[in-house]
Amino acid sequence: MNNPGGSVNSNGKIAVVTGASSGIGAAAARALARDGFTVVLGARRIDRIEALADEIGGRAMYLDVTDAASVDRFTATLDEVHVLVNNAGGAKGLAPVSEANLEDWRWMWETNVVGTLRVTKALLPKLEASGDGLIITITSTAALEVYDGGAGYTSAKHAQGVLHRTLRLELIGKPIRLTEICPGMVETEFSLVRFDGDADRADAVYEGLQPMVADDIAELISFTASRPSHVNLDQIVVRPRDQATSRRNIKTG
Incomplete structure (x- = not known):
């Protein structure tokens, strides 16, 4: 684990980012550090988050949100938390329900839903104790829509969204804000994971449009x-201009 080097413009607040080794998580860590937060990065690829922590003056620690013991070790090191970014998640495959791979479904539910629950539940007391806590959960437009071959991922993201929205009701009156961000197509390692490292198949997802x-x-x-x-931004839905819904973009018409 790295020791925080601190930010030049430190605001004295601690932000935790899960799934911080790449993509949205890594970009969020950089943006929050730029804004003066001391960022605690959690992910399984420890070499990546240690390098990023050195870059931004943050802290890195191994975190597997599907492992209760890992979550307990991670959260036990934190004395205070002001912002939690629930970003860890992902998809596997595009099999129809009739051909569903149950292990892929379990992984998606464990990572997106139960993982978010584990981390959020563990840090709720510290977020409340901060006097101005904020939980940002990165779901997806898949939390709002369905599409062919996406039942495993869309069902998990719907559940993650419901978890977050229910918590918004349960925490009313407490000093914790909750924002759900629902992105459409974002070019990261997301599709590479979904297609088990098949780079050609992952790249094809974004061909002909600008994600x-x-x-x-x-x-x-x-x-x-x-x-x-x-001010509480309850839900932000964001898509590229080239995408209208999960099933309709400039390629599909």
Whole structure:
């Protein structure tokens, strides 16, 4: 674990980012550090987050959100937390329900839903104790829509969204804000994971259109974290111009 080097413009607040080794998580860590937060990065690829922590003056620690013991070790090291970015998640495959791979479904539910629950539950007391806590959960437009071959991922993202939205009701009156960010197509390692490392298949997803990039979502995270404590951005839905819904973009017509 790295020791925080601190930010030149430190605001004295601690932000935790899960799934911080690449993509939206890494971009969010950089954006929050730029804004003066000391960022605690959690991910399984420890070499990546240690390098990023050195770059931004943050802290890195191994975190597997599907492992209760790992979550316990990670959260036990934190004395205070002001912002939690639930970013860890992912998809596997595009099999129809009739051909569903149950292990892929279990992984998606464990990572997106139960993993978010584990980390959020563990850090809720510290977020409340901060006097101005913020939980940002990165779901997806798949939390709002369904598409052919996506039942495993869309069902997990729907459940993750419901978890977050229910918590918004349960925490009313407490000093914790909750924002759900629902991105459409973002070109990261997402499709590479979904297709088990098949780079050609992953690249084909974005051919012929201009997707968003991780920094686009990181800017929304930064904007959300900079709102005054009485302002709660409940839900942000964001897609690239070339995508209208999960099933309709400029390629599909």
